Amino acid sequence: MDVRKILVPVGVALAAGALMxxxxxxxxxxxxIRTTLGVISTDEIGPGVYFKWPFISTVHEFSGKDIVIDLSDLTPKAKDNLSLRDMDVSIYYRANASSIAELSARYASQSARHDDGYLMPAYELVWRIARNACYEEIAKLDSLVIHTQREQLGQAIEKKLQEELDKNDPGVFVVSRAVIRSVQTDPSIEQSIQQAVANQKKLEAMQVQTEIAKKEADIKVTEARGIAESNQIIAGSLTREYLQHEANMALLKFAEKGNSNTIVVPSGMTVTPLINTGK
Structure with a gap:
């Protein structure tokens, strides 16, 4: 047996283990973030390779990228004192890389480990404040309109969370956005929402009908005004002399027919009839 063939791989493995x-x-x-003999260093270690001393110092990797907090099954109470059946919100935040060392020292027990192995700075702290922000912003809205203002609600939660985080740690956290994934109201509220929508549609239809009726009335008024003005013009042109002239012309045409059995007596004239007795 060649001992060298055994020792070389063993040596490589030991060297790799020592290097790791x-x-x-x-x-x-x-x-x-390096911790040496229980003391956290204030200098962050950047991306790449780092060295440590076994049994003396350890290095924990913290995320400097956006971290998502999924808040599910929330049941906040709205402004009208009605509780939502379910509300799901996703919050995106990150901690400034240059502040993570100080942050990990201040909130040592508030970080959470991601499935990929790295730590999420102050995750538990942000989770609690984000949950409270959701409840506070929901309390400003009536339950009947929440489903129509999801985008505005998300923006309000984002702003509220940022304000709360800046109170104790200004410039450390950045809240990227808040997304309302789902809002489910109580069944009785859902029924009220449907009724409110139906009433709104009915009101819109009635308004359209009112506008149509108003337009039709305006048309009739316009037509009546036109007829009245036309009659007024005609009446103004019918003078006494004009009417007498027209009557004279009518009598002339009547006389030209040679009808001697008919007597035409103009209105307002007193005429003694002459009767031929044949004697």
């Missing part, structure tokens, strides 16, 4: 025990890597977008 004193070195590590930080992913792009994240930072490393």
């Amino acid at each position: 025990s004193i070195a590590g890597t930080i992913q792009t977008g994240n930072v490393g």
Whole structure:
């Protein structure tokens, strides 16, 4: 047996193990925080390879990228004192990379570990404040209109959360956005919403009918005004002399027919009839 063939792989493995025990890597977008003999360093370790001393110092990797907090099954109470059946919100935040070392020291027990192994700075703290922000902003809206103002509600939650985080840690956190994934109201509220929508549609239809009736009335008024003005013009042109002239012309045409059995007596004239007795 060649002992060298056995010793070489063993030596390589031991060297690799020793190297792994004193070195590590930080992913792009994240930072490393070194703790030496229980003391947290205030200098963040940037992305790339880092070295450590076994049993003396450790390095924890923290995310410097956007972190999502999913708040599910919330039942906040609206302004009209009615509770939502279910509300799901996603909050996106990040911590400034240059502040993560101080942040991890201040909120040492508030960080949470991601499934990929790195830590999410102050996750538990932001989670609680975000939940409270959701409840506070919902309390400003009536339950009947929440489903129509999801985008505005998300913006209000984002603003509220940012304000609350800045109170104790100004310039440390950045809230990217808040997304309302789902809003489910109580069944009785749903029925009220449907009735409100139906009433709104009915009101819109009535308004359209009113406008149509008003337009039709305006048309009739316009037509009546036109007829009245036309009659007024005609009446103004019918003078006494004109009417007498027309009567004279009518009598002339009547006389030209040679009808001697008919007597035409103009209105307002007193005439003694002459009767031929044949004697």
